[in-house]
Amino acid sequence: MSTVGIDLGTTNSEIAWLDGGEPQVLAIGGSALVPSVVSLAGDGRILVGATALNNELLAPGDTVRWIKRRMGTDQVVQFAGKSWTPAMISSLILRHLKEAAEAHLGRPVTRAVVTVPAFFSERAREDTREAARLAGLEVLRLVNEPTAAAAAYARGNRRDEHWLVYDLGGGTFDVSVIATAGEIMEVRASHGDTQLGGHDFDRQLATRAAEDFRARHGIDLAVDPRAWARLIRAAEAAKIRLSRDATATIREEHIANAKGADLHLEYEIRRTEYEAMIAPAIERTIASVRNALAQAGLDARAITRVLMVGGVCRTPLVQNRLREALGLEPQAWINPDTVVAQGAAIEAAAMAGEHIAAAMVDITPHSLGVGALGADAQLRNCILIRRNSPLPCSASEVFYKQFPDQERLEIDVFQGESPSPERNHRVGSFTLDGLGSSETREVHCRFDIDRSGLLQVAVTDLASGVNITRTIERPRPVQRTGMADLGSVRIVDALELGEGDAEAGDWEALRPDPGPSQVDEDEASGEGGDDAALAQQVEDLLARSDLDQSDRDELAARLTSARAGDAAAQARLRDLVYFLQ
Ligand SMILES: Nc1ncnc2c1ncn2[C@@H]1O[C@H](COP(=O)(O)OP(=O)(O)OP(=O)(O)O)[C@@H](O)[C@H]1O
Ligand SMILES: [Mg+2]
Structure with a gap:
């Protein structure tokens, strides 16, 4: 089978295919979850996946993460001394997956079904297709992530039901209402937020720990890229622990230095505190659930199954709120981390002409x-x-x-x-x-x-x-000198690198980091705008009388987060200004 299914995630990506009729998700370097990370090694080689994630601690300024959040925007990323579009960075991840699958299967992999958030815009879909093309993959079809997950669940289904798929991943949230007739699925409505996910919770936790540290030691960890990268990881680990335990401690030793003495960070957080922190975001997802039900013309009682997808669905607060809102026990009997890739593999096989029953009718999420x-x-x-x-x-x-x-x-x-x-x-x-x-x-x-x-x-x-x-083509960034040439890029295979190679290294010998932000915001806005200009645009919009209250609320909320240094909120703000101006 040289036709594969790929879940190109914000945090992790997976590649899968059908083997003997069963979805197989490829383990790369021992794990099916491949971090969606690219990084530049000290010797100039490009790393992708787990080795890139390891390298981030050494070189946060030479590492790009969460690129999916920038798909569909004109933002250009500075990486390896060149300018890259989000599609180009994503293509490195796709190529890494493709090459790993080829090495495993022993034959070329040229065609793929790639998944995208159901609420992705037309432009972000175009970018995803472009990323695949740059990686040498023909996209047979882009499939919405909740729909792909439902396809994995629909195998062997004999009932006519209404399912609600709730997908909360690292970077995006989707909800889809799906009608099944046996193995045939019809999506009735989708809603979501392409800028809401587990990564936002990591940032919130990290910010809270950093504030506590600043109060104690007068040092701001958020301005030190290496300390911040460590803190974000520690916050993510704490978030995951809080799904199981009532408390978690973020502990990072030697995270800063004052007057020649090393300082350690230790911050304990209770689950109740964490839940209060993320509750507004979770409520927004529940509002999306209601919105999708309303658009599907269904009452919550019509839903027969609530299927949970994405790593963050393991959060007890998410499960409790879904149970309360829909009166049903949420289910996740297929691994929520890989179910989307499994569904993509099923659709890929169906499109490649294998005799499997997989029929899905999807919808367009926007008018x-x-x-x-x-x-x-x-x-x-x-x-x-x-x-x-x-x-x-x-x-x-x-x-x-x-x-x-x-x-x-x-x-x-x-x-x-x-x-x-x-x-x-x-x-x-x-x-x-x-x-x-x-x-x-x-x-x-x-x-x-x-x-x-x-x-x-x-x-x-x-x-x-x-x-x-x-086909609607978005304006491409002007081709400039300094734009990366993908033809010359070679991704280093994890095997070539040797055990621990990426982690080894002399801290002192590393060149200084260029700074915490990899995105060239001047190019991003296309108008030489800076943060102050963006803030001014937002203020101008807020002063307008014809603005919807919901837009007004979102603008104000994102502006506050952006001012607090939240890059995702800032990116979202740019999009909003673009939409609303
Ligand atoms: N037990 C857990 N409790 C809470 N969060 C978790 C748990 N396990 C994983 N996560 C979080 O799930 C997220 C990753 O989920 P997933 O792999 O489904 O996202 P993704 O597919 O990369 O992103 P997206 O679908 O949004 O593009 C991360 O933020 C991770 O920290
Ligand atoms: Mg996902």
Whole structure:
């Protein structure tokens, strides 16, 4: 089988295939969970996975983590002395998985089903496909992560039921409501947050421990990249322990130095305190659950199974809140860390023509439309495809040029629910040129969304016959010198590196770290903006009277977190400003 399923996760990625009809998840370096991390070794080699994660403690400034959160944005990452798009960094992870599978199977692996969060935008999906292409993989289909998980659960199912899949991973949250008819599944509605996951809880815990340390010693650990990397790991370990124990202690020795003496960090936290800290985020996930149920037109009582996916679903508070909200015991009898990859493997085999029953009908999570002038001469977002439409789907609409002799037509494509274009996310725009003069002013516009959730737009000017059909392509960052050339990149195999190689090393001999932030925010904003400029944009938006209360609340909350140094909140803030401006 050279067709595989890949779960490209924020924290961990997995690669799997069907062997004798059963999903097999490949263990790489002894573990099926491959850290989604790339790092530059001291000798200039690129490391991926567990060795990269080890190297982070030595070189946090030369390590990139959680890149999935930047997919679909224009942010450029500085790594190994070059500029990289999020798709390029992700392609290193995919290539690592592909090469490990090839070494194991002894044959080329060229085709894959890759999973994405159900709530991923069109642009983030495009980036994922691009990452696979750069890694030398043809994407047979992008499958939504909760749908893939449900496919693993649907094997052998004989009932007609309604399932709710709750997927809380390291970086993203999704919920999907799925109707099953035996092994056939139909997604009815999805909701989620692509900027909410276990990593946010790690940061919250680490921030709390750092505040305590600062109060005791007057030293801010958050500004020291190496100390912060250690603290984040220790916080993650404490978070995991709190799923089992009532208390956990974050203990890091020799984490700072004052007046020639080493300082140690020790911070104890009780589960109740931790739960109070993450409760607002968990409540947001429960609100998403309710939202998805409402969109599916179902009452909580109609749900027959609550399936839990993603590492964070082991958190007792998550399970308690789901039990309370849905009146059912949440289930996770397939490993929640690998169930998405297993489902992707099943779909990959089905697409490769193996005789297995795996039929899934997915949906598009967001509405898509085009900008058009209304009778009142106001620009409107005219929605062609509504969110939660089953995939694949198409829709067409007739528009009219403003003037019979109009030569040129600009078409803007929007993602979002609002009739006001500026309240949506503009996913692309293109121009229809050279239109002839004629009394016929009709322009036909057609949207097709494929099974991967990727959009193709076709526009035809009836008078001249001029038409264009294209996949919406996002503007690529301008090709500059200094942009990484993937053709020259060679990933070091864990085996080549030798036992403990990455961890060894003389601390003193390492060159200084370039700093905690790897993202070039100037390039990211595309307008030379800095943090103050972003804050100003947010303030301007908040001053606007036409802003929805929910947008207003989110902006204010993310601004507070961003000011506290939360990079994820800052990234999300940039997206929000982009959407809302
Ligand atoms: N026992 C546990 N209790 C709480 N959290 C846990 C536990 N085990 C793992 N986690 C957390 O789960 C997260 C990783 O989950 P998972 O591998 O499902 O995410 P991912 O697939 O990488 O991310 P995503 O699906 O969001 O892109 C990490 O934040 C990890 O700390
Ligand atoms: Mg996941």
